[in-house]
Amino acid sequence: xxxxxxxxxxxxxxxGTTIFTVMSAMAAEHNAINLSQGYPDFPVSAQLIDxxxxxxxxxxxxxxxxxxxxxxxxQIANKLNDNLEFNFDADREITxxxxxxxxxxxxxxxxxxxxxxxxxxxxxxxxxxxxxQLSGGTPVHLELQLPHFTINxxxxxxxISHRTKVIVINNPNNPAGSILSVEDFQRLxxxxxxxxxxxxxxxxxxxxxYHPQGHQxxxxxxxxxxxxxxxxxxxxTFHATGWKVGYCVAPEALTKELRRVHQFLTFSVNTPIQMAxxxxxxxxxxxxxxxxxxxxxxxxxxxxxxxxxxxxxxCKGTYFxxxxxxxISDLPDTEMxxxxxxxHGVASIxxxxxxxxxxxxxxxxxxxxxxxxxxxxxxxKLCKI
Ligand SMILES: Cc1ncc(COP(=O)(O)O)c(C=O)c1O
Numbered sequence: 001x002x003x004x005x006x007x008x009x010x011x012x013x014x015x016g017t018t019i020f021t022v023m024s025a026m027a028a029e030h031n032a033i034n035l036s037q038g039y040p041d042f043p044v045s046a047q048l049i050d051x052x053x054x055x056x057x058x059x060x061x062x063x064x065x066x067x068x069x070x071x072x073x074x075q076i077a078n079k080l081n082d083n084l085e086f087n088f089d090a091d092r093e094i095t096x097x098x099x100x101x102x103x104x105x106x107x108x109x110x111x112x113x114x115x116x117x118x119x120x121x122x123x124x125x126x127x128x129x130x131x132x133q134l135s136g137g138t139p140v141h142l143e144l145q146l147p148h149f150t151i152n153x154x155x156x157x158x159x160i161s162h163r164t165k166v167i168v169i170n171n172p173n174n175p176a177g178s179i180l181s182v183e184d185f186q187r188l189x190x191x192x193x194x195x196x197x198x199x200x201x202x203x204x205x206x207x208x209x210y211h212p213q214g215h216q217x218x219x220x221x222x223x224x225x226x227x228x229x230x231x232x233x234x235x236x237t238f239h240a241t242g243w244k245v246g247y248c249v250a251p252e253a254l255t256k257e258l259r260r261v262h263q264f265l266t267f268s269v270n271t272p273i274q275m276a277x278x279x280x281x282x283x284x285x286x287x288x289x290x291x292x293x294x295x296x297x298x299x300x301x302x303x304x305x306x307x308x309x310x311x312x313x314x315c316k317g318t319y320f321x322x323x324x325x326x327x328i329s330d331l332p333d334t335e336m337x338x339x340x341x342x343x344h345g346v347a348s349i350x351x352x353x354x355x356x357x358x359x360x361x362x363x364x365x366x367x368x369x370x371x372x373x374x375x376x377x378x379x380x381k382l383c384k385i
Contacts, residue, residue: 012130019126019353023337027347033378036337036347038174038319039241040369045286048238051276060271066263068096068247069274075281076247082284084219092252095259096274098266099244100204100233103258105131106265107200107229107248108166110257112137116165121151123175123354125202128168137165141356148314149178153187160195167192170202171216172209172317175354175365179211179317189223198254199228204236204246207290210298211316219249229254234277237287239369243273294319294368297375301368304379310364319369322351326362328385333360340364344385346378 023036034041067073073090080088088094097103104127112118114136120128122143129139140159145152169188171180180188192199201218209215218224229250235241248258280286298315305312310323329336333350341347348364368375 011134015130019349023341023347023349026338026341030342030345032341032345032347033374033381034347035366035368035370035374035378036341036349038236038367038369040239040319041374042239042369042371044238044240045280048240048276048280051279052272055272055275060275062271064096064268064271064274066268067091067259068094068269069271069278072096072274072278072281073247075278076249079281079284079287080219080249084217086219086225088219088249089252093249093255095248095250095255095262096269097231097246097248097262098269099235100202100231100246101127101244102262102265103229103231103246103248104128104200104202106258106261107231107250107254108132108137109135109261110254111166111198111200111229113165115163117161117163118165119156119159119167120356121169121173122356122359123149123173123351124168124356125170125174126354128200128202129356138163139356140164143355143357143359144173144176144178146361149173149176151180151184151187153191156191160191160197164195164197166198166200168200168202169218172205174205174318175320175322175349175351177313177315177318177320177322179209179213180216182213182216185216185218185221185224189221192227193223197227199224201228201230203230204233205318206232207237207287208294208319209291209317210295215317226251229258237290238277238280245269245273245277297368297370297372300372301366301375301379304376305382308379308383309385310382313363319367321366321368322363323348323366324361324363330362333362333364336362337364340382340385344381346381 020037027034073094077088077090108131112135116137118132132139206215218228233246309327313322337350351363352358352360
């Protein structure tokens with residue numbers, strides 16, 4: 001061990017190892033089927049891998065431009081323009097980042113000043129609050145309301161103060177599996193204008209929506225588009241979470257600021273994968289087919305679980321299915337997840353970890369982005385509990 005002469009004062013004293021790492025390690029140790037962490041167990045497209053190989057072999061291995069490879073930014077703009085009937089500017093409004101995680105961190109660091117308050121809806125993905133705290137801001141947590149994880153608009157108005165700077169939304173929501181309605185966006189537009197707020201919209205599950213209204217982006221709504229940063233992940237979209245490539249879409253002034261941070265976080269993202277993604281995006285089938293693919297997996301998992309004592313909650317988006325376990329146990333959800341991993345061989349995520357107040361509603365999150373045989377084996381074990 002290296003002797004440590006100085007006491008390091010933690011900037012994030014309450015942050016431990018994330019639950020995703022903990023549960024995946026527990027799953028490996030106990031040889032359990034891992035439905036905890038959000039990643040697929042099926043392969044990336046062979047065509048996409050061939051494209052990466054091609055660009056590596058043809059000498060595209062040096063630094064990419066800081067905002068991202070131009071052809072990729074143009075393909076992203078084309079995709080957005082086709083879907084949203086707007087004219088996004090690839091040079092001024094799109095920035096390629098090292099996954100959505102870096103996009104979120106760069107955006108939050110750029111926007112949040114000391115003393116600012118940032119509204120976060122719980123249950124929330126765990127990357128938002130620490131980034132706000134590192135910038136000297138205060139996360140203000142508001143719980144979404146069961147059974148459909150809806151925003152309580154009265155409560156939202158009540159927590160807005162002169163310090164409120166940003167609202168973070170995650171649509172579709174991990175872990176809730178909920179989506180915001182068009183009416184929600186209209187109310188949000190009115191609210192951000194009235195209170196002069198900015199918006200960060202985490203839309204990494206944009207291609208996993210199982211509701212007829214489809215994915216609603218902030219980029220569709222003029223007031224939100226003008227005040228917001230929308231953040232996406234190619235890792236989620238193309239089953240390659242280990243590649244860590246994502247992007248941010250924002251008006252020029254916001255883009256300028258988030259690039260100032262991005263420049264010193266990573267400077268740029270690996271070149272051959274950006275080149276490959278640019279080619280792959282030319283065929284819209286590669287992403288338009290995803291909601292059907294994941295809906296099939298969700299439906300298979302739900303069908304298999306019909307014989308179990310778990311009670312599913314509605315899943316309108318993402319690749320996560322929430323399950324209540326009231327009928328089985330009154331253990332706290334963290335203990336339940338750990339017991340199920342060790343004794344029954346299936347790992348899940350307890351949802352209390354997504355709440356600032358660790359609200360325990362006896363609900364577990366299962367990732368269904370898995371091969372049919374994985375889901376079948378997991379459900380067999382779960383049905384015996
Ligand atoms: C809601 C949400 N946002 C962001 C991310 C991070 O995305 P990336 O892997 O592209 O950094 C995840 C990953 O699980 C997520 O669930």
